Amino acid sequence: MNIGTKLRKLREDQGYSQEYIATELGISQSTYYKLEAEQIRLTVERAKQLAKLYDIDPEYFYASEASAVYYNNGQGNYHNSIQSNIEKYDNSTGELNKDLFLLLKDELEQSRKEREIFTNLLEKILKNQK
Known part of the structure; x- marks a missing residue:
């Protein structure tokens, strides 16, 4: 799974909009869209911000077999x-x-x-x- 797909999947799994994530990162929605579309590269610093937001390891975005562990929609289920x-x-x-x-x-x-x-x-x- 490529970085853009990982970004989109995390965002959708949590029910967040691109605009919400962009606001949390302090960037425009169009810039965030470009991250998901892989039109611009995900920097390590931005990966750290996203990892903090999703409560995952920043390595998730870069490792081909990385796994996210996060609370799924507050229902007590973990994706693991x-x-x-x-x-x-x-x-x-x-x-x-x-x-x-x-x-x-x-x-x-x-x-x-x-x-x-x-x-x-x-x-x-x-x-x-x-």
Whole structure:
């Protein structure tokens, strides 16, 4: 998947308009359109801004097998293909590094739990403000 397609897919999956993303990045909508259309290059700095917005690793935009992990529309579901990509990578070498795989799997699970706790806390705070 090319960078433009990744940008468009992330944006659409989150229900954002090009205008919204452009505003968040401090650029015009037409400039953002050119990023998705790959008429201009995605700079590392802009990739960092987008990664922060989508809560993903900036490497996602540049790696051919990169995976995004992000909260999907607030419904508690994660898009996550990191585990499957680790398995593909390890299987392509013929060696499965089980220790590395388990470590990454545990870290991912811990991140999910922390995100859930944080989301619940924010919801409680918002309810108390009403």
